Every structure is written in C-alpha cells, then in structure tokens.
Amino acid sequence: MDNIQAIRGTKDILPSEVIYWQHLEKTASKILEKANYHEIRTPIFEQTPLFERGIGEATDVVGKEMYTFTDRGDRSITLRPEGTAGVVRSYIQHKLFASGGIDRLWYSGAMFRYERPQAGRQRQFHQIGLELLGSRAARADVEVIAIATDILKALGLKNLSLQLNSVGSKEDRQTYRQALVNYFTPYQNDLDTDSQDRLTRNPLRILDSKDQKTQEIAKNAPNILDFLQDDSRSHFDKVCTLLTDLGILYELNPRLVRGLDYYTHTAFEIISEDLGAQATVCGGGRYDGLVTQLGGVETPAIGWAMGMERLILLLEQLQPLKPQSPDIYFVSRGEKAENQALVMAQNLRQHGFKVELDLSGSNFAKQFKRGDRSGAKICLVLGDSEVETGIIQVKNLENAEQKTVSQDQLLEILSLSL
RNA sequence: GCGAGCGUAGCCAAGUGGUUAAGGCAGUGGUUUGUGGUACCGCCAUUCGUGGGUUCGAGCCCCAUCGUUCGCCCCA
Structure with a gap:
C-alpha cells in the first residue's frame, strides 16, 4: 500500500470517539479540581538522561522501549514514556517546593513507548495522572488512591479491583531482593527462561511470572511484607486501615511489583476484568527518592497514572455516546435566499443556537433529507418568496408542523420551541 | 524482540483453483424539479493490502513484504 497511513501503534481519534474522550476528561478533571x-503541562520530549536517571537504566521502559533520537544540535532527546519524570523535573526547575507546603498536580497527555501493539497497548497512548509532592503521611497515599477510585466510580466502571502492596524502603527492598535470589537460585534450572534472566536483572519480577512451574516454585518464596522495617510496616498498616475507613476495598498482593525503579513503599494497581491481557487501568505508588535523585531537595511524593485508551475501551462497552445534533438545520434555495441564510445562521449562533447550514445547493427535498438525518429538531426554510416578503418557515422535524413567521420574530419563536 | 491468526468497496461480509467477484448497511440518482423520516427502481470493486512465483487458468496454492489482531515480554 503506497498511501500514507498513521504510524504503527498510533491511532486517529475520530469524532465519533472523541465524545468518549471528552466525557472522560471532563469527569476526571472535575474530581481532580x-x-x-492543579493541572500542569510539561513538554512531550525531554533530555534522555532525565528518563534514564529517573525511571532506571535497568527497566524495560528505558532499556528497550524509548523513542530516542538525536536532534540537530546533537542532543539526545526522548519522547516521554511516562509523566512523572517530567513533572518532577519541572517541579525542581521552577522550585515549586519553595512556595512552601504541599503540591498537588495533575496532567494528561500523550506518552510514547516502542512496544508491539496489542489490545489496550499502543506506541502513542494517553495517560491522565496526578502527583502529590511533599507529604510522607499515609493519608497522602490514601487521598491519592481515593481520587482514583472516585474517578473510576464516576465513570460508572465495574469489575475493578484495587491491588495493594508495599515494596518498602530502598533498604527493605535490597534485603528482600537478596532473600529472593537466595531462594530462587537452587531452582534456577526449573524456572522459565524469562525468569532465569530476571534472577539477576530483577528478581522481584519472577513472582509475577505466568509460567506454571515458576508459579509453583514462587508459592513458597519469601514475602516482601516480612521484610519491611518497623516504620515501613506501620506506614503500610496505616494506609490499609485508612482505606478500610473510607470504605475502599482492596486486595493485598505481595507479588505486585511496579516496573519503574523509583517506587518505594506503597504500590498499587487497579485492574479490570473486562480488558484483554493489558488489564491495568491505573498504576501508581510512592516515590520518596525520586526528587533527590533528580537533583531536588528531599521531597516525599506519591502519584498514579491511568491509561486513557483502556478506560475508553471500558466506557465503550458501557454505554453508547452519540455526537450532539444541531438544534437547527437551515435550508435555503436561490442565490438571494442562500446568502441571507448565511447571515441569519451566523446571527442565530451568536444568540446561542447550534445551527448547521445546508451548503449543497440541491433541491429542498434533498436538503430536508439531510436535515432529518442531522438529528435537528427544527428546520428553517428560506426561499425566494420568503426573502421577498420578509418571512421564514419554521418546521418542527419531529411532528412535521410548519409555521410561517416574520423574520423579526424568529428569535423569539425559536427560544420558545427549543 | 518472539509466537499465532487475519487482510475482498466507506463499513459488515459471501466466495476455498475455472473464467460476468453474492448479499446487506451507508452513499447517490430517480418515482416526488418548495418540504424529510416509509416504499419501490437504478447506480456504486476492470478487481480481492503490495510484489513475485506455481498453473492452461489464482481472491482462493507458495514465498516475500507491509498492515492489522491476539498472546509472550513489559506496562497505563
């Protein structure tokens, strides 16, 4: 095929789908506000080292999924694969911490990851996310999770489950990691090949393996929750009780591991039963070390991101949304009438009516047909005879009643019938 | 990066080696040249993603390529 088409893994969002996006954006932003x-908009590309340092060199995202290129000034540039690193960079650069206290930020926009597209996964995709910077309190974790569940509830989504875990402090994770390596090494040859590889690269991931034999072995593996120091443990306990107090159901999942290096303590995912293999609709956690790691003053923080395409997949299963119809479909015939209709349509719009003007120049029958299909309630008809006598026909397309009114009275009549 | 399936009009498709490529929706023209929603009639793929091969003959078989879908990996 030599026609140019959208790049693999990217998608046009056509008008029939945009309604869902608008619905999602409106619902989410209302709850966030x-x-x-506060909404923040950061650039879609950044210097490559931001992501390498922030997300972690060893992660898959950095290792094999980034859209990285050299610009004309010989700088290495990367299309953002996620939102947090850029927001934190901006937070540090503009010294937002200097304004004191706690910052609550949200964003939405396109992210880029070079992966094989499949159900619920694209190379350009969209996330809506939030970051709460400056609080170590368990209440912060819970606030953020509660906002996520509020949004999903407001969207009317069902069959979701909140998976919760703590990956502890950096030190907790270090000792746990060693314990896992010690546990799995004797079984090394029985693990699936992916997991053998993970033994050195990222042993926590082995717990997540879909391979049955590996699962079997992992059953008796040490549990992260047993490796939490006292303060990590009590933080996590608080999060759990506060969630319960708020009536938010969750499932403890000690095998939940997040893919980016910066997570500490609370980690969570919200999973849908109604999607394919890519079922995570929201993922997030605490990242107390990231701000310092990127050169800012020590700032504890927590955030999450939702995959908008995945939410939209669910919304489409839920209820069909249709594009709005015009209030008025304006039909005209003859040069004078056509020109006058243009002026009148413009005037009606300024008075708040949604009006579509038929530009086809075809006969009235055809124009009416189109008017009918447009879904408009009212059809205005202007022809030569109306122009001469200063009147206009107002036809109700639902009951076929037609009135002749003077053009001066048109606005009045319309506001009564719409 | 790996594995499997699919690719016929704007959309949904029938067709599985024999020559004119069903059907439906949508569109469009007409019956009805100042009045829609129904009905009826007409039109709407010299061509089956693309390139090559096998064959007397290919949408149908083979190879390559592109796209797409689903899964693995990973993640939102």
Whole structure:
C-alpha cells in the first residue's frame, strides 16, 4: 500500500470517539479540581538522561522501549514514556517546593513507548495522572488512591479491583531482593527462561511470572511484607486501615511489583476484568527518592497514572455516546435566499443556537433529507418568496408542523420551541 | 524482540483453483424539479493490502513484504 497511513501503534481519534474522550476528561478533571489538584503541562520530549536517571537504566521502559533520537544540535532527546519524570523535573526547575507546603498536580497527555501493539497497548497512548509532592503521611497515599477510585466510580466502571502492596524502603527492598535470589537460585534450572534472566536483572519480577512451574516454585518464596522495617510496616498498616475507613476495598498482593525503579513503599494497581491481557487501568505508588535523585531537595511524593485508551475501551462497552445534533438545520434555495441564510445562521449562533447550514445547493427535498438525518429538531426554510416578503418557515422535524413567521420574530419563536 | 491468526468497496461480509467477484448497511440518482423520516427502481470493486512465483487458468496454492489482531515480554 503506497498511501500514507498513521504510524504503527498510533491511532486517529475520530469524532465519533472523541465524545468518549471528552466525557472522560471532563469527569476526571472535575474530581481532580475538587481535591484542589492543579493541572500542569510539561513538554512531550525531554533530555534522555532525565528518563534514564529517573525511571532506571535497568527497566524495560528505558532499556528497550524509548523513542530516542538525536536532534540537530546533537542532543539526545526522548519522547516521554511516562509523566512523572517530567513533572518532577519541572517541579525542581521552577522550585515549586519553595512556595512552601504541599503540591498537588495533575496532567494528561500523550506518552510514547516502542512496544508491539496489542489490545489496550499502543506506541502513542494517553495517560491522565496526578502527583502529590511533599507529604510522607499515609493519608497522602490514601487521598491519592481515593481520587482514583472516585474517578473510576464516576465513570460508572465495574469489575475493578484495587491491588495493594508495599515494596518498602530502598533498604527493605535490597534485603528482600537478596532473600529472593537466595531462594530462587537452587531452582534456577526449573524456572522459565524469562525468569532465569530476571534472577539477576530483577528478581522481584519472577513472582509475577505466568509460567506454571515458576508459579509453583514462587508459592513458597519469601514475602516482601516480612521484610519491611518497623516504620515501613506501620506506614503500610496505616494506609490499609485508612482505606478500610473510607470504605475502599482492596486486595493485598505481595507479588505486585511496579516496573519503574523509583517506587518505594506503597504500590498499587487497579485492574479490570473486562480488558484483554493489558488489564491495568491505573498504576501508581510512592516515590520518596525520586526528587533527590533528580537533583531536588528531599521531597516525599506519591502519584498514579491511568491509561486513557483502556478506560475508553471500558466506557465503550458501557454505554453508547452519540455526537450532539444541531438544534437547527437551515435550508435555503436561490442565490438571494442562500446568502441571507448565511447571515441569519451566523446571527442565530451568536444568540446561542447550534445551527448547521445546508451548503449543497440541491433541491429542498434533498436538503430536508439531510436535515432529518442531522438529528435537528427544527428546520428553517428560506426561499425566494420568503426573502421577498420578509418571512421564514419554521418546521418542527419531529411532528412535521410548519409555521410561517416574520423574520423579526424568529428569535423569539425559536427560544420558545427549543 | 518472539509466537499465532487475519487482510475482498466507506463499513459488515459471501466466495476455498475455472473464467460476468453474492448479499446487506451507508452513499447517490430517480418515482416526488418548495418540504424529510416509509416504499419501490437504478447506480456504486476492470478487481480481492503490495510484489513475485506455481498453473492452461489464482481472491482462493507458495514465498516475500507491509498492515492489522491476539498472546509472550513489559506496562497505563
């Protein structure tokens, strides 16, 4: 095929689908603003080292999924694969911490990951996410999770489950990691090949393996929760009780591991039963070390991101949304009438009516047909005779009643019938 | 990066080696040249993603390539 088409893994969002996006954006932003989160918009590309340092060199995202290129100034540039690193960079650069206290930020936009597309996964995809910077409190973790569940509830989504875990402090994780290596090494040859590889690269991931034999072995592996120091443990316990107090159901999942290196303590995912293999609809956690790691003053923080395409997949299963119809379909015939209709349509719009003007120049029958299909309630008809006598026909397309009114009275009549 | 399936009009498709490529929706023209929603009639793929091969003959078989879908890996 030599026609140019959208790049693999990217998608046009056509008008029939945009309605869902608008619905999602409106619902989410309303809830975010109510919790006094403020929208931030950061660039879609950044210097490559931001992601390498922030997300972690060893992660798959950095290792094999980034869209990286050299620009004309010989700088290495990367299309953002996720939102947090850029927001934190901006937070540090503009010294937002200097304004004191706690920052609540949210964002939405396109992210890029070079992966094989499949159900619920694209190379350019969209996330809506939030970051709460400056609080170590368990209440912060819970606030953030509660906002996520609020949004999903407001969207009317069902069959979701909140998976919760703590990956502890950096030190906790270090000792746990060693314990896992010690546990799995004797079984090395019985693990699936992916997991053998993970033994050195990222042993926590082995717990997640879909291979049956590996699962069998992992059953008796040490549990991260047993490796938490006292303060990590009590933080996590608080998060759990506060969630329960708020009536938010969760499932403890000690095998939940997040893919980016910066996570500490609380980690969570919200999973849908109604998607394919890519079922995570929201993922997030605490990242107390990231701000310092990127050169800012020590700032504890927590955030999450939702995959908008995945949410939309669910919304489409839920209820069909249709594009809005015009209030008025304006039909005209003859040069004078056509020109006058243009002027009148413009005037009606300024008075708040949604009006579509038929530009086809075809006969009235055809124009009416189109008007009918447009879904408009009212059809305005202007022809030569109306122009001469200063009147206009107002036809109700639902009951076929047609009135002749003077053009001066048109606005009045329309506001009564719409 | 690996594995499997699929690719016929704007959309949904029938067709599985024999020559004119069903059907439906949508569109469009007409019956009805100042009045829609129904009905009826007409039109709407010299061509089956692309390139090559096998064959007397290919949408149908083979190879390559591109795209797409689903899964693995990974993640939102």
